[in-house]
Amino acid sequence: MDFKRINEKLEILADAAKYDVSCSSSGSNRKNTNKGLGNSSGMGICHSYTEDGRCVSLLKILLTNHCIFDCAYCVTRKSNDIKRAAFKVQEVVDLTINFYRRNYIEGLFLSSGIFKNADYTMERLIAVAKKLRQEEYFNGYIHLKSIPGASDELMREAGLYADRLSVNIEIPTEKGLKLLAPEKNRKDFIKPMEKVKNEIIQYKNEKKLLKKVPIYAPAGQSTQMIVGASGETDAEIMYTSAYFYKSFNLKRVYYSGYVPISNDSRLPTIGSAVPILRENRLYQTDWLLRFYGFDVRELLNKEHPNLESDIDPKLSWALRNLDQFPIDVNKADMRMLLRVPGLGLKSVNKIIKARRYRKLNWENLKSIGASLNRAKYFIVCDSSTFETKDRTSAQLKSIILSNSSSKFSATLSNQLSLFDNQNTLSA
Numbered sequence: 001m002d003f004k005r006i007n008e009k010l011e012i013l014a015d016a017a018k019y020d021v022s023c024s025s026s027g028s029n030r031k032n033t034n035k036g037l038g039n040s041s042g043m044g045i046c047h048s049y050t051e052d053g054r055c056v057s058l059l060k061i062l063l064t065n066h067c068i069f070d071c072a073y074c075v076t077r078k079s080n081d082i083k084r085a086a087f088k089v090q091e092v093v094d095l096t097i098n099f100y101r102r103n104y105i106e107g108l109f110l111s112s113g114i115f116k117n118a119d120y121t122m123e124r125l126i127a128v129a130k131k132l133r134q135e136e137y138f139n140g141y142i143h144l145k146s147i148p149g150a151s152d153e154l155m156r157e158a159g160l161y162a163d164r165l166s167v168n169i170e171i172p173t174e175k176g177l178k179l180l181a182p183e184k185n186r187k188d189f190i191k192p193m194e195k196v197k198n199e200i201i202q203y204k205n206e207k208k209l210l211k212k213v214p215i216y217a218p219a220g221q222s223t224q225m226i227v228g229a230s231g232e233t234d235a236e237i238m239y240t241s242a243y244f245y246k247s248f249n250l251k252r253v254y255y256s257g258y259v260p261i262s263n264d265s266r267l268p269t270i271g272s273a274v275p276i277l278r279e280n281r282l283y284q285t286d287w288l289l290r291f292y293g294f295d296v297r298e299l300l301n302k303e304h305p306n307l308e309s310d311i312d313p314k315l316s317w318a319l320r321n322l323d324q325f326p327i328d329v330n331k332a333d334m335r336m337l338l339r340v341p342g343l344g345l346k347s348v349n350k351i352i353k354a355r356r357y358r359k360l361n362w363e364n365l366k367s368i369g370a371s372l373n374r375a376k377y378f379i380v381c382d383s384s385t386f387e388t389k390d391r392t393s394a395q396l397k398s399i400i401l402s403n404s405s406s407k408f409s410a411t412l413s414n415q416l417s418l419f420d421n422q423n424t425l426s427a
């Protein structure tokens with residue numbers, strides 16, 4: 001093995017993979033058998049964190065950064081003058097095993113540029129996973145990126161060796177994809193996602209009847225969208241996410257702020273700020289949709305096409321719906337408690353349990369861990385002291401902002417100008 005060349009490849013292809021953020025393994029449960037290597041049971045991989053706070057990581061690389069496409073937003077596009085490299089299948093297998101034995105990683109995240117065609121590329125990604133499972137008896141986490149346009153047969157095989165599969169839809173809307181990647185077809189992204197969804201359902205049903213049926217993509221599938229490259233509103237982005245969650249049973253949608261890499265008139269110029277704050281607001285909205293019972297139309301619509309930069313989407317909704325507040329924490333149902341700014345899932349569950357035994361007052365809520373610096377303006381409890389004065393939403397917003405600080409405050413002015421640019425592009 002030419003270690004110098006392998007190291008050069010690793011440097012090039014690990015750097016090229018850094019733009020993909022969709023690498024969590026939550027939900028996988030592949031147990032070690034036959035004295036094999038690794039165990040992905042119950043943990044997240046790729047610099048993620050387990051429930052007990054432990055950080056875990058994976059080898060995150062591209063199989064190659066050669067690509068037949070010329071997507072304007074992609075650093076590996078064929079017209080970009082960069083160093084190119086490609087791993088052999090066995091090289092990736094050897095790297096994974098050697099890194100694992102040295103305790104550097106606990107799994108593999110493998111993506112690739114598309115060379116020759118989708119099936120040719122997907123076959124090699126699968127070959128890596130298959131060798132790891134069947135020849136090296138590796139039971140650690142494996143995340144494979146599904147190649148848009150790959151055949152159903154290959155997608156079926158991929159799920160038998162990978163813990164998670166993902167197809168990055170890249171640009172949130174079809175019009176944006178046509179603008180920045182005219183060679184690509186939206187249908188090619190949908191096809192493998194549909195196949196994986198159907199296979200997961202089929203294997204789960206068969207598993208109920210036959211215990212020896214193999215597991216299929218136990219950590220499900222995910223996708224990623226680039227934010228800030230093509231002028232979509234936040235509403236367009238989140239409506240796309242809601243559609244994919246509902247239609248393909250996705251585990252996660254990831255949002256990646258566009259990093260300017262090209263002097264292209266269709267894209268933000270090099271040096272433009274990466275929309276970190278906007279990315280954060282989209283993740284907060286995603287959380288509200290998946291765990292807090294919100295409908296995307298409540299948070300984003302024609303009247304409110306973009307999320308507010310200075311307050312989170314939950315507080316924004318509450319200030320627009322003051323007619324539904326205040327609520328009594330001793331009587332309100334779970335749905336409304338979850339809509340109170342400052343009350344999270346854990347706090348709400350504790351409130352529901354605690355109020356079975358006594359009426360809760362401010363001290364009780366503090367001991368539960370409720371964030372009363374916000375919640376107190378939207379609730380009443382077993383106390384004679386309340387903050388439910390007749391204030392407008394603008395007054396409440398001003399009061400709350402004056403008593404809080406944000407980790408994004410230093411970059412807020414830059415992000416606000418970015419939002420203005422996005423609105424101009426979308427007009």
